[in-house]
Amino acid sequence: MSEDELAELIRDCPVLYHMAARGSWPSIRCHGLLSTSAVLDLFGVEGEAREAIEERRRAGSVEVERAELGTAVIRDQKPMSDAALRRCLDDGLVPADWYRTLNARAFFCLTRKRLLRLLTAGSYRNDAHDVLHVDTASLVRAHRPRITLSPINSGFAQRFAARRGRDTFQAIPDYPYAGWRGKRPRGERVVELAVAPGVPDIARHTRRVVAMRGEEELETVWSAPER
Numbered sequence: 001m002s003e004d005e006l007a008e009l010i011r012d013c014p015v016l017y018h019m020a021a022r023g024s025w026p027s028i029r030c031h032g033l034l035s036t037s038a039v040l041d042l043f044g045v046e047g048e049a050r051e052a053i054e055e056r057r058r059a060g061s062v063e064v065e066r067a068e069l070g071t072a073v074i075r076d077q078k079p080m081s082d083a084a085l086r087r088c089l090d091d092g093l094v095p096a097d098w099y100r101t102l103n104a105r106a107f108f109c110l111t112r113k114r115l116l117r118l119l120t121a122g123s124y125r126n127d128a129h130d131v132l133h134v135d136t137a138s139l140v141r142a143h144r145p146r147i148t149l150s151p152i153n154s155g156f157a158q159r160f161a162a163r164r165g166r167d168t169f170q171a172i173p174d175y176p177y178a179g180w181r182g183k184r185p186r187g188e189r190v191v192e193l194a195v196a197p198g199v200p201d202i203a204r205h206t207r208r209v210v211a212m213r214g215e216e217e218l219e220t221v222w223s224a225p226e227r
Helices: 003-012 025-031 036-043 047-054 082-088 095-103 112-119 136-146 177-181
Strands: 015-021 062-066 070-074 106-109 128-135 147-150 192-195 206-213 216-223
Touching: 003 136, 003 177, 015 112, 015 136, 025 070, 025 128, 025 216, 036 047, 036 062, 036 070, 036 095, 047 095, 082 095, 106 112, 112 128, 128 136, 136 147, 136 192
Parallel strands: none
Antiparallel strands: 015 106, 015 128, 062 070, 106 192, 128 206, 147 192, 206 216
16 A cells, blocks of 8 residues: 555545444543453453453453453454354464454444444344544554554454455555455445554544444543544
8 A cells, every 4th residue: 555545545534433332431541442362461361261252252242350450341253153264264274363363453444334334233233332433544643553454344254254364454555455446435445444452542543432322323422622
């Protein structure tokens, strides 16, 4: 991806979206938007308990606790299937490899359309969520070396799942934006933006946080002060 292509992506997708568990914004604001692996580090989760969260499909959300930190909710992976992953993984990867890959990153949607698709999915449509609206340009300026881009929804693997492997997540300079420009409309040339191992200063880049259930906005949880 060239500098001009990156500028085009930021113009087309000026806001990034992250869907978090309802009520999690205070913890995210304090500790940052962390990957699952970084949350496990912070909460001191090790051994078998860590392997179950980090290397296997999570059929439901998992809470981790630490006295001085409170509780953090690690989201489920209901849209994934080990059987589907075995069919679509390349480069000799197995499902545990893919779960570790996902759990090393914090993820963002690049369009509201993609966000609403996630919010209205069968697994989530009845639940309320805290949705972060993040300034794309600000996040990219601050965390560019740790950002990777993906052309697929990497957390979805059911029937007819897109193929994926070691090159699914690529650094900004390596991402084949021109090739996807010829195949997809604006807003779809990158499907996911991820940051490893997360964004500790996420509050600096967040414009607002909205509680949502499906497509309904329930309330504004937080707004950034005027600058």
